[in-house]
Amino acid sequence: MSMFNWLFQPFIEFDFMRYALAAMVFLAVSTAPIGVFLMMRRMSLVGDALGHAILPGAAVGYLMAGLSLPAMSIGGFVAGLTMALLAGLASRFTNIKEDASFAAFYLSSLAIGVVLVSRNGNSVDLLNLLFGSILAVDLPALTLVAVVSSITLLALAVMYRPLLLESIDPLFLQAVGGRGSVWHLAFLVLVVLNLVSGFQALGTLMAVGLMMLPAISARLWANSMGGLIALATLMAISCGLAGLLFSYYVELPSGPAIILCCGLVYVLSLIFGQESGLLPRWWRHRRHRAH
Secondary structure (H helix, E strand, O other): OOOHHOOOHHHHHOHHHHHHHHHHHHHHHHHHHHHHHHHHHHOHHHHHHHHHHHHHHHHHHHHHHOOHHHHHHHHHHHHHHHHHHHHHHHHHHHHOOHHHHHHHHHHHHHHHHHHHHHHOHHHHHHHHHHHOOOOHOOOHHHHHHHHHHHHHHHHHHHHHHHHHHHHHHHHHHHHOOOOOOHHHHHHHHHHHHHHHHHHHHHHHHHHHHHHHHHHHHHHHOOOOHHHHHHHHHHHHHHHHHHHHHHHHHHEEEHHHHHHHHHHHHHHHHHHHHOOOOOHHHHHHHHHHHHH
């Protein structure tokens, strides 16, 4: 048996590994571009807040219908969207900044979700909601992820220019009647939608990792928007594949293993990243001083 066949034997032999890999590819293709826009709009922690915010909705769906994918997904989507709207209203009508509003609401949401599951479920249910189980992804869950990924890519194709303009120069977009607040709200809906599709596989705590870590890592290598999105997507797919294989052969939980791979890529990018990594910056500074 060749090295290649040995390494990828799990995907050849087991259906659940093929489902998990397909889910990771779909998630990577949709969440990585979302992560890039979040980073460019200085909203990285907002993604984390929304990831926590879907927990109480998913918990309510679980308590009402058990481990039902539609119930938990609808509950998570409604909870995440509600928190985004409430945080936006709080920042609009008070002197509290939007990031502070998100922090306040997401901490409360996380506590409510944990209390709901702890009082009416068990520790295993809570762990599944928080950390997911990508190896348990079945055909309905894979279909949901594929549909959300398709919707996201189509929506981003339509929203790309106004989102890019609002990220770089929101005042100019406002001056030309670009309706920045509408695009901002639509973008938040996409963020919540992707977190809901991701929490089934990676859990509410880990889904944000696949969204943000590849995007942040890519920023250390590229400076154009197209390059950032392409590189972040490639990194997310590669980390998903490596994390699945690592979790299979070392017998670790698959979701955390995938995010650990993303974290390792970030550390390597932080050191070696051509755009603003520590070693290239040190080398450029040294050459500049020599001249």
